[in-house]
Amino acid sequence: MGETIKIHETAFLTATFRSIDENLSGDCYAKLWHNEQTDLWIKDYLKSVSTEEPYCHCLRNRYFLDQIKKSINQNNIEVLINFGAGFSMYPFLLNEKLIHIEIDKPEIVKHKKQKIEEWQNKSLLPKREIHFIGVDFNEDYQTKLISKITAIKKNKRCFILIEGVLFFLGKKETISLFNLFNSLQNKGDLIGSVSFQNAVSKTIAFKKMLAFLAKKLTKDQAFDYQLIANEFYQNIENYKLTDQQDFFSLSKKYKHQTTLSKDEILNETMYLLEKI
Ligand SMILES: C[S@@+](CC[C@H](N)C(=O)[O-])C[C@H]1O[C@@H](n2cnc3c(N)ncnc32)[C@H](O)[C@@H]1O
Numbered sequence: 656m657g658e659t660i661k662i663h664e665t666a667f668l669t670a671t672f673r674s675i676d677e678n679l680s681g682d683c684y685a686k687l688w689h690n691e692q693t694d695l696w697i698k699d700y701l702k703s704v705s706t707e708e709p710y711c712h713c714l715r716n717r718y719f720l721d722q723i724k725k726s727i728n729q730n731n732i733e734v735l736i737n738f739g740a741g742f743s744m745y746p747f748l749l750n751e752k753l754i755h756i757e758i759d760k761p762e763i764v765k766h767k768k769q770k771i772e773e774w775q776n777k778s779l780l781p782k783r784e785i786h787f788i789g790v791d792f793n794e795d796y797q798t799k800l801i802s803k804i805t806a807i808k809k810n811k812r813c814f815i816l817i818e819g820v821l822f823f824l825g826k827k828e829t830i831s832l833f834n835l836f837n838s839l840q841n842k843g844d845l846i847g848s849v850s851f852q853n854a855v856s857k858t859i860a861f862k863k864m865l866a867f868l869a870k871k872l873t874k875d876q877a878f879d880y881q882l883i884a885n886e887f888y889q890n891i892e893n894y895k896l897t898d899q900q901d902f903f904s905l906s907k908k909y910k911h912q913t914t915l916s917k918d919e920i921l922n923e924t925m926y927l928l929e930k931i
Pocket of ligand 1: 665666669670738741742758759763819823824
């Protein structure tokens, strides 16, 4: 993907969407990222793309929050490693004993670390053990990253989360990331991942989203994006697919109602994988 795209803007959008229905997202800290520029974007986004988008993000956050909570008891997870963590607030919503490794582009992790320290000093956020690592997944980063993560995680059980990121990466970079996950994880460790299936690219909402991102981020130039078929997740070596959800199944699960048609919803798919 071209360097012209300001992907960090999407991290602000995602955080603010989660704050729109705190009961649904389970995230009472996302609102800290609120700012006027993002509010203007959201107004435009809801009008130009889909009014359901905040709830899609709330449901996604809630699903992973609940899955991570469950895995702490069921799989003895002690470390959460969030790839492309953006401004998500899981560390503060989960048990304080959990260790967090947050990986994103260097400018994102620098800003997040600074804001979190500021909010903790004002007692707006509880203290947590968070290790920030700045990395660009389009560069040659694997060896250094593995040794940094291993030094923190040691042999502890981990949950790897990658949400809202694969859309922006290529196939080669995606395969490389999943190979890295395999080398970091042991039997019983988990991966939570999110992506768009091919069918979603035919919907009105998806086409509108591409037009919005082109207008806002790439000065009307088309950009590359990635769609991922179910088969990719079904065939990852050493892993079994243990759960799969989308906006519609999560709406049922969390009793969320929409009046929009399928065509007007940006329907992402959430996957849960377990190392075997
Ligand atoms: C839409 S945001 C999602 C953030 C977070 N996962 C969430 O759900 O709130 C996408 C994130 O992916 C990160 N990202 C995208 N491409 C990346 C790359 N090549 N290397 C590292 N991080 C990247 C962005 O910086 C951004 O924080």
